[in-house]
Amino acid sequence: MLMLRFASSPTGDMYINDLRIALLNYIVSKQKNEDLIVRIDDMDKENNIEGKDQETLDILGLFGIEYTQVIYQSQNIRFYSAIALQLLHEKKAFSCFCSDEWLQKKRKEAQEANKPYQYDDACRNLPPELVIDNTAPFTVRIVRPDKLGFSSDTVDSFVIMTQDKTPTPNFACAVDDMLNDISMIIRNEKYLNNTSKQIHVRNQLRYDKEIEYAHLSSIENEVSVKQLLEEGYLPEAISNYLISIGTNPPKEIFTLDEAIQWFNLENISKSPAHFNMDMLQDINKKHLKNLDATELSRYVGFADAEIGELARLYIEEVATTKELKEKIAPIFAQRNISDEFTEQTVFMAQTIKNAPYFEEYDEFKNYIMKETELKENDFSKLFRILLTNAEQGPDIAEVYKYLKNYMKEIIK
RNA sequence: GGCCCCGUCGUCUAGCGGUUAGGAUCCAUGGUUUUCAUCCAUGUUACAGGAGUUCAAUUCUCCUCGGGGUCACCA
Numbered sequence: 001m002l003m004l005r006f007a008s009s010p011t012g013d014m015y016i017n018d019l020r021i022a023l024l025n026y027i028v029s030k031q032k033n034e035d036l037i038v039r040i041d042d043m044d045k046e047n048n049i050e051g052k053d054q055e056t057l058d059i060l061g062l063f064g065i066e067y068t069q070v071i072y073q074s075q076n077i078r079f080y081s082a083i084a085l086q087l088l089h090e091k092k093a094f095s096c097f098c099s100d101e102w103l104q105k106k107r108k109e110a111q112e113a114n115k116p117y118q119y120d121d122a123c124r125n126l127p128p129e130l131v132i133d134n135t136a137p138f139t140v141r142i143v144r145p146d147k148l149g150f151s152s153d154t155v156d157s158f159v160i161m162t163q164d165k166t167p168t169p170n171f172a173c174a175v176d177d178m179l180n181d182i183s184m185i186i187r188n189e190k191y192l193n194n195t196s197k198q199i200h201v202r203n204q205l206r207y208d209k210e211i212e213y214a215h216l217s218s219i220e221n222e223v224s225v226k227q228l229l230e231e232g233y234l235p236e237a238i239s240n241y242l243i244s245i246g247t248n249p250p251k252e253i254f255t256l257d258e259a260i261q262w263f264n265l266e267n268i269s270k271s272p273a274h275f276n277m278d279m280l281q282d283i284n285k286k287h288l289k290n291l292d293a294t295e296l297s298r299y300v301g302f303a304d305a306e307i308g309e310l311a312r313l314y315i316e317e318v319a320t321t322k323e324l325k326e327k328i329a330p331i332f333a334q335r336n337i338s339d340e341f342t343e344q345t346v347f348m349a350q351t352i353k354n355a356p357y358f359e360e361y362d363e364f365k366n367y368i369m370k371e372t373e374l375k376e377n378d379f380s381k382l383f384r385i386l387l388t389n390a391e392q393g394p395d396i397a398e399v400y401k402y403l404k405n406y407m408k409e410i411i412k
Numbered sequence: 413g414g415c416c417c418c419g420u421c422g423u424c425u426a427g428c429g430g431u432u433a434g435g436a437u438c439c440a441u442g443g444u445u446u447u448c449a450u451c452c453a454u455g456u457u458a459c460a461g462g463a464g465u466u467c468a469a470u471u472c473u474c475c476u477c478g479g480g481g482u483c484a485c486c487a
Contacts, residue, residue, distance in 0.1 A: 047487085114414075117483060159485050169486075283437095315450090
């Protein structure tokens with residue numbers, strides 16, 4: 001069974017670049033009708049953060065990204081060791097005793113000479129007796145490609161097993177992609193240079209199945225997914241925005257399922273994009289409008305379709321669920337009316353309390369205006385303050401429609 | 413510095429030899445609205461620069477400039 005994979009290291013929050021990669025992998029997996037697996041690159045024990053793996057999986061779930069299994073690299077160590085050993089046996093890898101200081105010096109020299117650094121193969125042909133007698137810590141390096149072979153310019157004899165005998169990320173990744181029968185890899189452009197190294201590893205293992213690669217340029221000024229979620233952006237809006245970047249969608253607002261219908265990885269722009277909050281806000285607002293009333297009400301802390309309809313009126317003024325919540329909350333909160341209006345509002349509140357129930361706003365308005373002897377403009381202004389606890393807002397007649405049943409409880 | 417990717421409004425993009433260079437978003441103005449907002453209308457803003465090929469270049473080629481990535485026992 002061929003499949004696609006999304007790799008994530010549990011060393012920090014998930015950023016929108018990662019999410020975009022996950023989304024596109026998911027879309028392509030659906031289009032190709034292949035499975036998507038999630039791989040947790042947790043070999044770097046120093047930097048792993050407890051719980052980040054689960055956080056990543058939760059986010060994928062929240063965004064509707066389905067996967068068939070989760071693989072932890074830390075549970076595959078025996079494969080990496082066995083394969084490294086095999087390469088050693090076949091003389092396709094060698095032990096390297098070069099000290100860290102010495103390598104760093106070499107690297108620095110290369111940098112100062114404005115040359116790309118490559119390992120000089122100092123340990124490649126050590127006599128066996130020197131190897132066996134050497135008690136110094138060593139790494140395992142794979143033998144570089146032949147001079148005539150492909151990418152011999154860019155691929156040196158790089159480390160595949162570190163001194164503490166854990167695989168390097170490049171090596172582990174190459175092995176995993178082979179073992180999992182990965183057909184296509186969609187990843188960030190920053191891994192582009194690793195590709196030839198990973199292919200080299202597989203070549204040395206006589207794995208000649210070709211894996212298709214697609215590298216995406218990064219989004220600049222990126223933010224964490226968690227942060228966007230906390231600010232009140234809808235998952236469907238975030239994915240809508242991320243899928244739009246670098247492409248020309250047939251319509252502005254769409255769902256993940258719709259994107260699967262038309263998305264074409266080949267049309268995606270290769271130039272780096274800038275994260276644009278304005279655009280996300282606009283998309284979020286439009287998705288907010290598509291929510292049904294009960295869902296909407298949940299986002300503002302209720303579970304009531306009528307409150308949902310009320311909230312819908314306020315979407316015009318906000319971009320996120322957080323802002324929406326901030327608009328709705330005062331309506332049900334303690335009134336705090338400025339002195340300038342106190343006297344009039346107290347009287348109006350009194351009048352409303354004693355008024356009969358009116359289905360229609362106009363009838364209600366006429367009744368109260370008559371009782372209080374207020375002009376229309378003054379009435380509207382005062383009633384708005386009284387009912388919504390704000391001086392500005394949506395059409396008060398519309399607000400009345402959804403609040404008339406709660407009105408006498410709200411206005412105390 | 414070597415290598416790789418890229419260059420159209422501020423941003424995301426359409427364009428694939430002849431266009432008044434289009435759309436979206438943002439911004440500005442006007443209209444609707446008892447208010448803010450919405451909505452509608454209108455408007456400002458772009459082919460990085462220079463050579464070449466061609467009757468004709470945003471489009472093809474080269475150079476320059478600019479942006480991004482990479483050059484670890486990191487991910």
